[in-house]
Amino acid sequence: MMLLERAEKRERHHDLWLGGSTAAVAGFVNVCSVIAFFAFASNVTGHVAIFAEELVKGHTHQIGVVGAWLGAFIGGAFVANLCVTFIGDRNPRIGRAIPLVLEILALVGVGYYGHQYYAETLTETEYLVGILLFTMGLQNSMVATVSNGIVKTTHLTGLSTDLGMELSMMLQQRYRRDDRLRFKLKLHLLIFAMYILGGVLGGVLFLRIDFQAFHFAALGLAFILVHDLVIARLTAAESLLQRESEVPRFRN
Amino acid sequence: MQVRLLLVRFLRVFVTSLLVAAVGCGADPEEALLGCWSETGWTYERADEGTAPKSRWNDGVRFRQYPDRQVVRHEAELWEFRPRGQLAIGDLDGTLDQARWRLKGRGHVLTIRHAENSFEVYDIKELSPQRLVLHFDMGMEVRGIARLEFSRTSCNAAMRAGRLKPSAEDLALAAEEARADEPGNAS
Numbered sequence: 001m002m003l004l005e006r007a008e009k010r011e012r013h014h015d016l017w018l019g020g021s022t023a024a025v026a027g028f029v030n031v032c033s034v035i036a037f038f039a040f041a042s043n044v045t046g047h048v049a050i051f052a053e054e055l056v057k058g059h060t061h062q063i064g065v066v067g068a069w070l071g072a073f074i075g076g077a078f079v080a081n082l083c084v085t086f087i088g089d090r091n092p093r094i095g096r097a098i099p100l101v102l103e104i105l106a107l108v109g110v111g112y113y114g115h116q117y118y119a120e121t122l123t124e125t126e127y128l129v130g131i132l133l134f135t136m137g138l139q140n141s142m143v144a145t146v147s148n149g150i151v152k153t154t155h156l157t158g159l160s161t162d163l164g165m166e167l168s169m170m171l172q173q174r175y176r177r178d179d180r181l182r183f184k185l186k187l188h189l190l191i192f193a194m195y196i197l198g199g200v201l202g203g204v205l206f207l208r209i210d211f212q213a214f215h216f217a218a219l220g221l222a223f224i225l226v227h228d229l230v231i232a233r234l235t236a237a238e239s240l241l242q243r244e245s246e247v248p249r250f251r252n
Numbered sequence: 253m254q255v256r257l258l259l260v261r262f263l264r265v266f267v268t269s270l271l272v273a274a275v276g277c278g279a280d281p282e283e284a285l286l287g288c289w290s291e292t293g294w295t296y297e298r299a300d301e302g303t304a305p306k307s308r309w310n311d312g313v314r315f316r317q318y319p320d321r322q323v324v325r326h327e328a329e330l331w332e333f334r335p336r337g338q339l340a341i342g343d344l345d346g347t348l349d350q351a352r353w354r355l356k357g358r359g360h361v362l363t364i365r366h367a368e369n370s371f372e373v374y375d376i377k378e379l380s381p382q383r384l385v386l387h388f389d390m391g392m393e394v395r396g397i398a399r400l401e402f403s404r405t406s407c408n409a410a411m412r413a414g415r416l417k418p419s420a421e422d423l424a425l426a427a428e429e430a431r432a433d434e435p436g437n438a439s
Binding site: 037038050054060061062063064065066069083100120121122125126129 | 278279280281282337354355356357358359361363371373
């Protein structure tokens with residue numbers, strides 16, 4: 001299981017799958033957002049810089065909008081972490097599934113509204129970008145919490161820094177055999193590549209089918225959820241069978 | 253300790269209300285854009301020598317290097333931003349082009365779609381009650397290569413000078429008012 005697996009049972013291939021698939025979704029959503037709204041959905045560093053710029057210029061409307069967008073991303077991260085840690089204490093799988101379900105619903109909602117009703121007014125644009133930033137906050141926080149901070153799929157500034165450091169360390173003999181470092185390099189390269197791949201796919205699809213492209217991003221996330229639920233079922237059935245076979249049978 | 257806690261709480265409420273107030277009270281860029289703007293300055297960046305084959309551009313303007321982007325040269329025009337995204341562009345020779353305008357992003361990107369489906373994108377670099385500055389948009393991280401400057405002008409004066417024509421809505425409204433002014437229709 002990529003996402004629903006308990007922290008103590010997580011293995012490296014879980015993080016690779018989770019990082020790759022969610023990075024593709026993040027790249028997809030970000031590029032679609034830029035094409036549709038001329039605003040990034042996951043570039044928080046950029047929005048913070050813009051926020052400061054608008055403060056300097058004294059554009060009150062823009063200060064409010066960009067501030068609300070930043071709040072939406074933080075809000076998404078807050079909700080996801082709350083679900084994973086608070087609800088997750090009682091039922092880990094439900095706690096982890098809720099942010100993903102919320103993100104799927106939000107992306108389907110943006111796709112449906114954009115395709116059916118979007119009249120390209122500025123207010124609509126501002127709200128839809130806010131929703132997309134909320135979904136990216138949800139996703140980044142959920143993935144980071146579940147993987148104990150190993151995987152971050154929308155945070156490419158940090159990832160690029162890590163990648164540069166890891167590549168530099170790989171030049172040195174003493175680090176090259178470090179299994180942990182090799183795994184991190186592999187993971188970061190995968191996230192980087194999948195983000196670009198998702199972005200290209202998002203761009204191509206959006207230009208062809210407009211806002212319905214967001215449904216494909218939702219489909220990608222739904223795949224993660226369904227995959228994990230199926231694996232969870234199979235694992236549960238397997239362990240039940242194993243327990244049954246271990247129980248001694250007595251003849252009457 | 254309690255004072256510090258109170259201060260933190262106050263700051264939280266203050267920042268939140270500031271943001272809410274800013275969204276509600278700030279000048280809406282869509283509203284600020286409405287009306288007539290007269291083009292007072294235009295700069296098209298020249299291409300660096302030898303950066304592109306000469307056969308691909310004939311006037312040295314750098315946007316010739318971007319054949320996939322629809323670029324329309326605007327010079328000394330008069331733009332009227334009408335409600336519901338309608339844009340009238342009056343040329344010096346009196347020709348009138350109808351287009352559709354929309355704002356994107358945080359209100360900093362102006363998109364213009366013409367009837368023949370050509371599409372223009374500009375970054376709004378300055379928008380004050382009297383001045384509008386647009387940069388031709390080459391993407392998020394690239395500086396503009398065309399700069400258009402406008403100053404606020406009176407739509408009535410432009411119409412009297414023949415540079416703008418009333419829209420169908422304006423004509424319908426005027427006809428309605430004229431009918432209402434007729435002696436028999438006076439209520």
